[in-house]
Amino acid sequence: MTLITEFVISLFLIIGGIFALIGSLGMVRLRDTMQRMHAPTKATTLGVGGVLIASMLYFLLIEGVFSYREILIVLMLLVTAPITANFIAKVYIQGNVGNDDLPGTDAERGWAVYDEPPMG
Amino acid sequence: MNHWIIAPVILPALLAPLIAWLMRFDIVLARTFSVAGTIVLTAISIGLFIMAADGGVEAYRLGNWAPPFGIMLVLDRLSALMLLLTSVLALIVLIHVIATDWDKKGQHFHALFQFQLMGIYGAFLTGDAFNLFVFFEVLLIASYGLMLHGGGRVRLKAGLQYVVMNLAGSTLFLFALGTLYATTGTLNIADLAIKLRDIPLEDAALVRVAAMLLMIVFAIKAAIFPVQFWLVGTYANAPAPVAALFAIMTKVGAYSILRVYTISFGPDAAATGDMPGMWLFWGALVTTGIGAIGVLGSRRLMTMLSFSVIGSMGTLMLAVSAFTPESVVAALYYLLHSTFAAAALFLLADLVVTRRREGDVLRASPPIVQNGLFAVLFFAAAIGMAGMPPLSGFLGKLLVLETIRDMPFAMWGWAVVLIGSLLTIVGFVRAGSSLFWKSTATTEAPAEIASPAPKVPPHPADTLALAPVIVALAMLAMLSAFAHPVSGYLEDTAAQLFTPNGYLATIPETGEGVK
Amino acid sequence: MMTAALVFAFASFAIGLLVTLWRIIVGPDPADRILALDTMVINVIAMILLYGIWRGSHVYFEAALLIALVGFVSTVAYCRFILRGDIIE
């Protein structure tokens, strides 16, 4: 294994680790729930991304197997993270933020948690 | 290899899904297939019984893997006997269910019934400890369904308790099996015996724990103190025919104890020695007493019958606890007897209780149609359960007393069994008097009480409804009349258990699997 | 060097796990707890992948993929329970 290979893999591992730490720090430091949501949805996801790239590189460069299956996990996380964030935000809003505390929608209907969808 | 050995498991396992899937909207079709299936199962059981009677032990290697590496079924006298007993009981119960329309009170009765049979047959046939667990679960989960059949507040609560207790029991079963595998490296019942020979007492602490935990697991099923409490609530609130079928479920526990503590942890095993028997004795003793006390103290018929089942299990296990060939004969005879006695009582109770204004509460109620007939049947069934002559309970009780004679604390056993019998007799007499005699006295219903109408219009029970009870009672009479041939078979069965060469020979010497 | 990086990554995600557990315990909002659990799942996925690198084996990939799938589903279920009560309408 060349030094370069090892260096590249290590780099991604460390990037992943750092973002994981940042995500954790955010969960600890930020004051309210909505703020805290920003940390894991982005940082931790990227942290996993770093690990995934490291993993792919590792198997490609060291084990000599090319696989992009790890991408599936990233894909999964990328697709699902916004949905879960959306749901968790709604949980928070429903429990803590009244309709009046939110900006208006500028539309016929109010926000989804507080208003029925149009019929038809 | 004789493929008939697995037929009792496969047949209901194929029939049940077909009933659940294709016949779930056609009760007549479901009934027809269920009865036909059970008759065929009975025929197969008879065939296997005859096959086993010649004394051979036949192993069926599933997947064609040699034991102990694959799972094997074992047909010997004991398993054949239990199969036959189950089949006959099942047929009796099934006819009752159909005659009383119990199967219409909920969904999937017949599918669950067949699955229930499958589980019981599987448990009796298997030669593998873990597979025994699996079939315990099959028969349990089917029994949950049957127990809850028809629904209702109290039944659901009681069912909940039944399930919780058994889940706790299943957990313990797994703990026991884990310990067993960790200490012996095998799961095959025969192989366990072979492996156990190499474990001296100095290294046996862990395997002894496994043996004890298994004992407790089986004791739950067999309703032995201190894990008998669950039975009363369950049986008393189960649909009566299901409670009748459950007469075999306690016997699964008894069977497992007999099987495992004669073959695997036999009295000759240095590691466990007489530990199982010693502890079983005291548990059984208390159980017998509790059963009798409960029978006398019950206010409800179903509760009373449940306690009588507990008492009979105590007596049975007293005999088992001696772990001698003679005591096994006594135990098996009592096992056959108590199965039919309990079934007769629960089926009869069903016919009576649904016709009484007061249900199963033991207080005076206007007389029901066929009061005299029911009284006679109850008297006979009570004689059976209480162990009075001329039915088989008396002989069974004498056998039990006789075979525990040489145990260290036999006098305690005698005292409890005999005094327990007295309490049981008095309890049944009082109950019968409330159910049938007093009702005759209060012909005119107290008009001031706006009593709810009987749940079922007081129509007379037809022949089909009475037949199962009568057949069950006839089995008691036949067990008594043909005690000689029956005990002869049982003696051979016990001998097979205590000289398990045949059973152990199912494990090939070479230890090499064939395929 | 790579071993050190691996240990660092392990440690980072392990700290993440502990923080999420702490967040689940202190809350205060259900949203915090669900979020923390969701994050914990992602951290576990990362650790399984790291473990795969460490052992040089692909055997653990499916576990990670499956955890990603079920993690999503259970997070949605928890949220729907709070939002609607009935998670399937």
Added chain:
Amino acid sequence: MDSGALLPILALVPFIGALFPALMIRAGRDACALMTGVATLLAFAMLMTMAPAVFRGEVLQAQIEWLPALGLSASFFLDGLGFLFAGMILGVGLLIILYARFYLSSDDPMGQFYTYLLLFQGAMLGIVTSDNVLLLLVFWELTSLSSFLLIGYWKHLPEGRQGARMALAVTGGGGLALIGGMLILGNIAGSYDLTVILTKGDEIRASEWYFPALILILLGAFTKSAQFPFHFWLPHAMAAPTPVSAYLHSATMVKAGVFLLARLWPVLAGTPEWFYIVATTGLITMVLGALIALFKDDLKALLAFSTVSHLGLLTMLLGLGTKFGVVAAVFHIINHLTFKAALFMSAGIVDHEAHTRDIKRLGGLRRLMPITTVIACLAALSMAGIPLLNGFLSKEMMLEAVSQTEWWENPLFVPVLATVGALLSVAYSFRFIFHTFFGPVRDDYPSKPHDPSFGMWAAPAFLVVLVIAIGLFSKATVGPLVAVAADAVYGGGKAPYYSLKIWHGVTPALWMSVIAVIGGIVLMVLHKPLAWVWNAVPRPEAKVIFEWLLDRIVRLCRAIAEATHNGSITRYLAIFAVGTVALGYIAWSGGGMTPATRDPLAVTPLAAIGWLLLVGATGYLVTIHHNRFRALIVISIIGLMVSAGFVYLSAPDLALTQISVETVTILLLLLALYFLPKETPRESPAWLRLRDGAIALISGGAVAALAYAFMLRDVSVISDFHLANSYKGGGGTNVVNVILVDFRGYDTYGEIIVLGIAGLTIFALMESLLRGKASARLRNWTFAPNTSLDRHPIMMVVATRFLFPIACLVGVYIFLRGHNEPGGGFVAGLVVSIALLMQYMASGFAWAQRKQTVEYHSMIGLGVIIAGLTGAGAWLAGRPFLTSAFGYVNLPPIEEFELATAALFDLGVFLAVLGAVMLTLYSLSRIARHAGETVNPRPMDYDPSRRMRSGQEGM
């Protein structure tokens, strides 16, 4: 031997005969009575054919194997004693059958009566002819049962029911004691055959078990024969119809105890224990019974207590332990039978005709019913022991037998008490005569009495003829019978000197007799003041005590049963846990442990972190479990950690399965929690929580110790075979999967059936819920306010549409690779289930269900059947169930691939899992919809593309 062969048939005849009256009641009452009589007559005739042999001193025997394992055989023997009793049973039986035909009213179910009577007769006959003590026990208990039926015959009378129950409780209880005694006896003797036991008298009396056996046997005998303090049941049994009283309670059943004492006399008698217990009990019973009888106003009660007294007399005679006493007892048995049966029948006639048996309301009947008067008075005089009647003879013998008896070195105690007994007997007999039949004729009888028809008085008249005949010509009439019966009791040897003549000269017995008669008459004259005193003195009433005792016992039993089985599963489980740990510890401490053989694996920081999370989550869960939703979140952590642990410890399959099962479980719990309370109230007091905590810690500690102990010790395991043969013989490299679908495929087969049953059970339960009480509750369900108004959020719906096929693809992938890599049908089934669940969460059940084409019942059925048929397919190749086959297919340009029957089996697993999970879900959702939840039937709340379309239309 030839005539002995008749014995079993003899014992069977009444039982077979019992079928007739029961079955042919429609043929009429006479036919019933006739058939009963024929059966009895037949038996009697058979007995008579054996008489010559018996009188020659032969012992007839017959043996049929019944339960050799127990030593129980259907062995019968007939000697003098048995012959005497059998004759009494059948002879009196005939008379009773005749009498009852006329006595019972047309309202009484006669078929039942005769059936019970014959059952009883058979049981009695069995007792006296059994040659096996266990067989004797069978018949013994049968008499208790059949007498229960007879006493309770008039079930509309509460006294009848109570009397029957009391009789059964006392005699049945005694019977159980007798069982114990007989088993001990048989053990000492080494056989349960009476003929053998009777030869082992010395061994038995020398045995250390003699005394317990004696006590138990005496309990049986004394209860049956109504000896003090068990005498109280007999008078209450008088609620039975009079024929029953006459038959059971004077002639036969109550004598069974006396029979037993006589039967076992050779082996048990002759010891001080025997003498002091038996003779004293008999003496007390004799005096006490007579005393009570004197003050009874009810004719039947008077006779009942006199019977008690006479049974005491017989017991005392046998208790003396002398051969002469035996002869006296045997003789008195015969005499008592004749006069007492006649008396009962007479009392029955009085009752039948006057509609009362209260002495106070009777008197003067001699003019109205002269025949009855003659019969009754002769019999009563015999009972009083007046010369020329048979009672006199046996009373004289009794007095003579006791006159020389010392009791604890006191020569007077027994003779004086015996005389007192005789005196009282005279008194109540005279009272019976004078207060019933003599005195002025009254005009206030409840019914105008007159003599009954011949059929009714024939039987007592016949007995009175015997009374006189025996009294006058005792030697000629019963001499040989007494001789042969007494001989049978004391077992041969030299007979004692005795004479059955009326005049023996002036002996002490004669003086005692004279005192008795005079004293008796005096007492009778003084009856009124004495009765006043008797009634004024408080005394314990046996029946009340019995009822009170029984009531207390029942209450005690109820208290115990209901306190222990109170329906608290919590307590049951606590006992279970504690018991298991305790027994496990006991088992462990009985064996040794060798030192550990494995070095522990190193603890990595990674593992430590996982452990920390697991422990933290578990602890947190226990503390906050009251908040159910939060508890579910925490459970998730635990599941996640356990799965991660499986990954770490080389069990990828377990990790996959655990995490997917855990997810589905949580979804189900969330679905259920919707309807359940969201909080668990704190209801256990602190001490209980502390106790439970202690139980929990002990259990946990025990399990941990156990696991730790075995993990550090090696053992050779069978799975080396599986590793070696997985690829070779099973065609797969994932050994876990090959074990699941091949080596132990049978387990898996059972496992999917469990799942299938679970689905069916849940479905059935849901159906019954929707039809039961729950249905109404559900319809009135109030849904929580403040729920979010978006049901099917657009983003979720769109993401799911994309993810659902992908998840299915992953499912297929996991299924196909299972044989060689982690995965398999089960996990695949769960993955697809989860995918479907995701779909349902997104667009709602109602909409998704409409799109559903395959039915879940079918899926379960199909899965189980496919798995089963795959297994059974091996039969076609002549192989056992579940034998797998696999092969490699090479079709260029496709690379070689494997086809295995195991995959088909796994498909069954897949379908069953999917079906079961979805059926469960379906059931839960149906409950929600039944609750009237408003549903948005559209797949997404609002499809924005609609807006464009409608906008275009607007334009």
Added chain:
Amino acid sequence: MMLARLFPHPMLSLTLLLIWFALVNAVTVGHFLLGGFLGIVLPIITAPYWPGRPKLRSPFKLAAYVLMVIWDIVLANIDVAKIILFKKPEDVHSHWINVPLDLTSAEAITVLAGTITMTPGTISAMLSADARSILVHCLHTDDPDAVRDEIKSRYESRLKEIFP
């Protein structure tokens, strides 16, 4: 029509094939056939749950969009990291922002919402009931309108071209 029934979602079929290759970690003839088969069969089986066929005007623009977003994600994380690491919690100024939508495809709105969540300092919290507005939470900004305008110009306009 026949083709539409066979390939209800052709892009999905292709995606499934690619995913299959990824899962089995091999590209062979056998797996092409198997993956292709599954790629056809699974969309047909699951078609009832995905009614309608989303119109995708330009797959290449979508790819370009995805690459842009991935790059933005990386940048976003650095931004957020800075805020978390260096800003005092009380100096973090969060805002709710209402972003009116011109998009009319559910798929497009979803992609936009996802993009918002994954990119700088914003989380899409909720749609309006008629899907005409999106509620965005911004972690730290002093000019909410600028954030709204950037979302509309940088992402929504591109998506309008991809999803008609």
Added chain:
Amino acid sequence: MEMIVASSVGILTAGGVYLLLRQRTFPVILGLALLSYAVNVFLFSSGRLAVGLPPVLNKYAETAYTDPLPQALVLTAIVISFGMTAVLVMIALGAYLESAEDGVNIDLKRPDIDDDEDEPTGPMSAP
């Protein structure tokens, strides 16, 4: 490592037993779930512990593998306990819907049933 696994089993068991002894259905179900985790790990550990030796055969190399049999047993146990739990959840729900309370205990004493003797005789009362 053995200590870690053993203590985990112990702690899970302890938590499970404690919750099992609560008086409402929901904690009892949670308790059984914990017990199920505990016993699964216990059963798994009966094959002894190994890191990085999954029993997936490598056709080309001679390597050691951990004991696969307990893993198979645990799989079976997991599936079965899942089925059981599902049934239990449904029963608990049903019992709650039928009776409006979610306790696990029932009062078997049924105080509504009185004694019913032939004659209500007080102790020692004269007949």
